[in-house]
Amino acid sequence: MTTFAIQNQTRVQLSQGDWLDRCAALAARSVDMLYVDPPFNTGSAKRSGEHAFEDSWPDTQSYIRWLGQRLEATLPALKSSANLLIHVDWRTSHRVRVLLDELLGEDRFVNQLVWSYGLGGSSPRRFARKHDDILYYCIDPNAYWFDPPLVPATSRKMSGQHKKSTDVLSIPSINNMAHERVGWPTQKPLALLELLIGACCPPGGTVLDPCCGSGTTLLAAARLQRSAIGFDRSSEAIALTQRRLAEFRACSSSDDLEQSDTTNEPTPDS
Numbered sequence: 001m002t003t004f005a006i007q008n009q010t011r012v013q014l015s016q017g018d019w020l021d022r023c024a025a026l027a028a029r030s031v032d033m034l035y036v037d038p039p040f041n042t043g044s045a046k047r048s049g050e051h052a053f054e055d056s057w058p059d060t061q062s063y064i065r066w067l068g069q070r071l072e073a074t075l076p077a078l079k080s081s082a083n084l085l086i087h088v089d090w091r092t093s094h095r096v097r098v099l100l101d102e103l104l105g106e107d108r109f110v111n112q113l114v115w116s117y118g119l120g121g122s123s124p125r126r127f128a129r130k131h132d133d134i135l136y137y138c139i140d141p142n143a144y145w146f147d148p149p150l151v152p153a154t155s156r157k158m159s160g161q162h163k164k165s166t167d168v169l170s171i172p173s174i175n176n177m178a179h180e181r182v183g184w185p186t187q188k189p190l191a192l193l194e195l196l197i198g199a200c201c202p203p204g205g206t207v208l209d210p211c212c213g214s215g216t217t218l219l220a221a222a223r224l225q226r227s228a229i230g231f232d233r234s235s236e237a238i239a240l241t242q243r244r245l246a247e248f249r250a251c252s253s254s255d256d257l258e259q260s261d262t263t264n265e266p267t268p269d270s
């Protein structure tokens with residue numbers, strides 16, 4: 001495990017391995033927000049340049065079993081005020097929503113967020129698919145933490161002002177020339193994760209991303225002074241995340257920065 005001390009009390013812990021194995025070592029009731037952007041079961045490996053990850057299950061049922069087993073094993077680590085955001089797309093969002101209803105209870109559903117990203121091709125045979133679904137559930141409907149994010153108002157009457165965001169988040173996906181692009185397939189934009197974390201994790205709280213890829217969630221958390229824990233089974237993903245966090249730490253003005261390589265066992269509670 002690698003621990004980055006970013007600023008003040010903000011720490012980012014990073015560990016290579018399977019989500020299922022790694023989450024067993026999480027301290028009970030230590031996490032404020034779970035964000036997962038798992039493989040979507042597209043049926044083929046996702047590639048970008050020299051990087052790739054597997055994204056294929058024999059059928060939807062086995063994908064749902066894989067996801068359900070890991071989500072269930074993670075629940076003990078979540079605080080009663082915690083939020084869960086599961087990022088999926090048209091292939092499985094209907095099935096994952098049923099899974100979450102069964103795992104948590106229908107009354108724990110908060111939002112079906114639509115991430116409308118714009119870029120990409122179109123089809124002569126159907127409406128162009130231009131959004132992902134982020135299923136937002138809580139642990140306790142009476143105790144979950146939420147700070148409504150503000151976005152620029154679009155009406156002429158409110159021109160120049162901000163309003164509370166709807167459940168449609170219009171944020172462009174990362175274009176090929178973007179400075180933040182690090183080359184991990186399906187890398188998500190920092191702007192999306194910053195909006196979600198600002199809304200769903202209290203200041204000073206802890207975000208868990210067990211399929212962290214290039215570390216977008218962890219970097220967004222650090223930028224917002226939240227601690228974060230990340231797992232990924234790919235050593236390449238972990239290396240990219242380490243690089244992004246090291247660059248951020250180098251740019252931060254704090255004196256008390258450090259990085260420690262500790263054991264291979266995740267001990268995010270320590």
Ligand SMILES: C[S@@+](CC[C@H](N)C(=O)[O-])C[C@H]1O[C@@H](n2cnc3c(N)ncnc32)[C@H](O)[C@@H]1O
Pocket residue numbers: 017018019020037038039040053184185186187188189210211212213214215216217231232233234237
């Ligand atoms: C959609 S990508 C995440 C992208 C990430 N949000 C970003 O912005 O870079 C899914 C990630 O899940 C990882 N993954 C797949 N199976 C895993 C498992 N069982 N445990 C941990 N990570 C896994 C893959 O290596 C991949 O990096």
